[in-house]
Amino acid sequence: MDYFLNQLIxxxxxxxxxxxxALGYTLIYGILELxxxxxxxxxxVGAFLAAGVAAxxxxxxxxxxxxxxxxxxxxxxxxxxxxxxxxxxERVAYRPLRNANRLAPLxxxxxxxxxxxxxxxxxxxxxxxxxxxxxxxSQGVLRAGVVETPLTGLMLFGGSxxxxxxxxxxxxxxxxxxxxxxxxxxxxxxxxxGIDVDRVIMVTFFLASALAGFGGVLYGLRYAxxxxxxxYGLGIKAFTAAVIGGIGNIRGAMxxxxxxxxLESLSGGFISTQFQDTFVFLALIVVLLVRPQGxxxxxxxxxx
Amino acid sequence: MSGQPTAFExxxxxxxxxxxxxxxxxxxRTLTRPVVLVPFFVxxxxxxxxxxxxxxxxxxxxxxxxxxxxxxxxMYACLAVALNLVVGYAGLLNLGFIAFFGIGSYAYALVAxxxxxxxxxxxxxLLVVIVVTLAFALLVxxxxxxxxxxxxxxxxxxxxxxxxxxxxDLDRPPVLAGxxxxxxxxxxxxxxxxxxxxxPFSLPTSxxxxxxxxxxxxYYWIFVGFLALSIFCMLRWRHTRTGRAWVAIRDDELxxxxxxxxxxxxxxxxxxxxxxxxGIVGMIDAALVFNAYPENFAVQQTVQVFxxxxxxxxxxLPGAILGAIAFTIPPYVLQQFVFYKYLIISVVLVVVMVLRxxxxxxxxxxxxxxxxxxxVELLTAxxxxxxxxxxxxxxxxxxxxxxxxxxxxEQKL
Numbered sequence: 258m259d260y261f262l263n264q265l266i267x268x269x270x271x272x273x274x275x276x277x278x279a280l281g282y283t284l285i286y287g288i289l290e291l292x293x294x295x296x297x298x299x300x301x302v303g304a305f306l307a308a309g310v311a312a313x314x315x316x317x318x319x320x321x322x323x324x325x326x327x328x329x330x331x332x333x334x335x336x337x338x339x340x341x342x343x344x345x346x347e348r349v350a351y352r353p354l355r356n357a358n359r360l361a362p363l364x365x366x367x368x369x370x371x372x373x374x375x376x377x378x379x380x381x382x383x384x385x386x387x388x389x390x391x392x393x394x395s396q397g398v399l400r401a402g403v404v405e406t407p408l409t410g411l412m413l414f415g416g417s418x419x420x421x422x423x424x425x426x427x428x429x430x431x432x433x434x435x436x437x438x439x440x441x442x443x444x445x446x447x448x449x450x451g452i453d454v455d456r457v458i459m460v461t462f463f464l465a466s467a468l469a470g471f472g473g474v475l476y477g478l479r480y481a482x483x484x485x486x487x488x489y490g491l492g493i494k495a496f497t498a499a500v501i502g503g504i505g506n507i508r509g510a511m512x513x514x515x516x517x518x519x520l521e522s523l524s525g526g527f528i529s530t531q532f533q534d535t536f537v538f539l540a541l542i543v544v545l546l547v548r549p550q551g552x553x554x555x556x557x558x559x560x561x
Numbered sequence: 562m563s564g565q566p567t568a569f570e571x572x573x574x575x576x577x578x579x580x581x582x583x584x585x586x587x588x589x590r591t592l593t594r595p596v597v598l599v600p601f602f603v604x605x606x607x608x609x610x611x612x613x614x615x616x617x618x619x620x621x622x623x624x625x626x627x628x629x630x631x632x633x634x635x636m637y638a639c640l641a642v643a644l645n646l647v648v649g650y651a652g653l654l655n656l657g658f659i660a661f662f663g664i665g666s667y668a669y670a671l672v673a674x675x676x677x678x679x680x681x682x683x684x685x686x687l688l689v690v691i692v693v694t695l696a697f698a699l700l701v702x703x704x705x706x707x708x709x710x711x712x713x714x715x716x717x718x719x720x721x722x723x724x725x726x727x728x729x730d731l732d733r734p735p736v737l738a739g740x741x742x743x744x745x746x747x748x749x750x751x752x753x754x755x756x757x758x759x760x761p762f763s764l765p766t767s768x769x770x771x772x773x774x775x776x777x778x779x780y781y782w783i784f785v786g787f788l789a790l791s792i793f794c795m796l797r798w799r800h801t802r803t804g805r806a807w808v809a810i811r812d813d814e815l816x817x818x819x820x821x822x823x824x825x826x827x828x829x830x831x832x833x834x835x836x837x838x839x840g841i842v843g844m845i846d847a848a849l850v851f852n853a854y855p856e857n858f859a860v861q862q863t864v865q866v867f868x869x870x871x872x873x874x875x876x877x878l879p880g881a882i883l884g885a886i887a888f889t890i891p892p893y894v895l896q897q898f899v900f901y902k903y904l905i906i907s908v909v910l911v912v913v914m915v916l917r918x919x920x921x922x923x924x925x926x927x928x929x930x931x932x933x934x935x936x937v938e939l940l941t942a943x944x945x946x947x948x949x950x951x952x953x954x955x956x957x958x959x960x961x962x963x964x965x966x967x968x969x970x971e972q973k974l
Contacts, residue, residue, distance in 0.1 A: 292711050353915045361918050363654055363714060364871060368910035371864050375904040489860075493722065496715065528738045535726045538719040545712055546704045 259403040264526035265519060270410040270479070272518020273417035277472040278495030279502065279510040280424060281465035287441040287505035288461050294366035295346055296469060297492015298373035303339035303470030304483040305377060307331040308388045311477070315389040324393040328478070335470040343466025344459050377485040385484035388477040413475040420471060421511050424464070428507055437461060441505065497541040503551030512552065585874065589922045592879035593796055602789045609778045628777040634889040635784035636846055641869040641881035642791050643838035649875035650804065651831035652811030656863055657701065657717035660724040661694050661836040663857035665843025667728065668693040670756035670853035683762050687844065694840030695833055702832040706825060725858045729753060755854040762848050780849040787845065791838060792878050807831055861903060868910045874923025883921060
């Protein structure tokens with residue numbers, strides 16, 4: 258039972274990370290019907306930006322800046338950097354192809370993903386980079402009865418949850434959020450209502466990528482190591498989460514992310530760590546076959 | 562653009578001028594004529610002999626090395642042609658494509674090495690490879706092809722990842738929930754090391770006229786032969802009922818369905834054919850390099866083959882060969898850039914897609930459609946495009962009727 262609870266907590270932490278990244282997939286898919294394959298790599302770039310800031314302040318000992326302040330700086334740089342990167346990707350690789358055959362932006366998305374991975378591989382580091390998390394945040398372990406988890410894990414969970422709630426409020430309670438939802442429903446009609454669709458798409462990309470950047474910072478703090486390939490596997494799992502929840506559905510992505518994290522953690526803990534990832538991808542295939550619209554999605558109309 | 566009526570003006574000009582003015586789809590048509598293809602393959606088959614001749618009569622050594630490079634090049638051309646079938650003809654984004662290449666190489670390696678102590682004759686090994694790749698293709702294809710385009714991409718990607726995991730992990734008996742399946746010594750795939758000492762094909766190593774055939778040259782010829790065979794089949798196939806059905810589905814699934822085309826059947830056919838082709842190429846590769854590596858499943862490889870097919874032009878067979886040459890030879894010549902290989906590939910992929918989506922010789926235009934003036938466009942073309950639908954043929958005819966403007970083929974697609 259103890260083991261089960263601890264695996265469950267691990268799964269929820271991991272799942273909240275998946276949910277953060279899954280939100281990005283879902284936001285962009287909701288608005289553009291585009292699978293942004295590069296999204297996982299935006300997460301990776303965010304994590305590297307944060308690792309860079311951390312290394313700058315911790316290793317160089319520029320000044321006795323308290324760890325908390327460095328973390329705030331990391332968050333600012335990673336969120337801003339990832340957000341700008343996302344907007345740039347949209348401008349360069351997706352906007353020129355907005356009315357093209359669906360195949361075209363999918364292919365550029367793969368190209369952008371490969372570019373980001375290799376740019377980091379070639380120009381930053383081919384090996385994994387350590388994040389000096391011990392110098393930044395408390396490495397204490399929180400115990401509640403039999404359950405124990407590092408504080409950084411709790412940060413990851415709490416931070417993700419907070420951001421998800423903020424995003425939900427933004428999309429469902431603000432004026433701009435309703436413009437986003439209108440664009441997602443019918444881009445044409447949204448234009449007639451005076452909505453600047455280009456701006457909505459830009460902001461969506463910024464938000465989605467900023468969430469990924471935030472996830473990147475917390476990932477670095479929790480797992481203490483980042484590498485150029487991390488966005489690939491995590492991106493696919495997050496995408497899986499988005500599909501499980503129903504792609505295009507924001508609350509679905511959150512639930513899907515948590516579910517997938519728990520599934521991965523429990524199947525790793527109880528069935529086989531060897532085939533942990535295989536189970537995750539099998540879950541994706543099974544969900545797509547049994548319920549392609551996901552748990553909370555609208556039934557999918559059959560389109561080419 | 563290719564749709565411009567240049568054909569009429571060019572009638573009087575020089576043949577080369579006419580060729581130049583015929584545009585990409587015209588170039589494609591010219592380059593797939595037997596008059597061009599037969600000499601091309603004859604020259605391609607003679608190249609290793611020429612290299613050997615040059616080596617024998619000068620101080621240059623490197624005939625073997627360059628034959629190997631050319632064999633690699635021919636291998637990628639075969640893969641690009643196979644990918645072209647599934648993406649260019651049938652419009653299916655199969656991101657797990659390279660996994661079938663890997664499956665083929667492992668299937669052959671298992672029945673032609675000491676890993677499980679099997680040494681099948683060539684015909685039996687070929688049969689095994691075909692059956693195994695076909696089985697996997699059906700396993701993925703039957704459920705996945707019922708899904709929408711985007712989801713197909715993601716299911717095939719997930720399939721590729723599962724295969725990679727299995728290849729890496731099946732060097733020991735699988736343990737599920739504390740229960741071990743199989744004996745302790747079970748080792749099917751040999752994990753990260755891959756399968757070694759794979760036997761080459763048991764073919765005669767010397768022929769009456771040609772004399773002894775070095776290893777690389779033989780496999781170069783096998784690849785070129787396979788390439789010629791696949792191109793011949795593709796060209797014949799393109800104009801059959803099946804080929805027309807593929808193009809119809811790619812261009813407008815709904816319209817094809819309405820015409821009574823069994824969309825699922827033809828998609829599955831394209832998917833499986835392409836997978837089996839990739840599997841056979843994988844088998845030849847395993848025999849060429851005596852190994853089957855887990856890297857055969859790397860997703861970068863898929864992207865690399867995609868770039869070749871797209872740079873050459875989707876739907877274009879000469880384009881696939883051109884793309885394979887363009888991405889195989891330069892890395893060997895410009896050794897210092899090998900580190901940047903995938904960086905360059907990714908940039909080329911994005912730039913080609915954005916600036917010239919139909920590639921060099923493409924017959925499929927993925928280009929954004931031009932917006933016409935007037936209200937008709939708002940009711941038909943534009944609103945359909947916003948949904949990601951291609952413009953229906955009927956709509957196109959309606960626009961033509963109303964605006965009096967003749968649409969180019971790309972706009973009709």
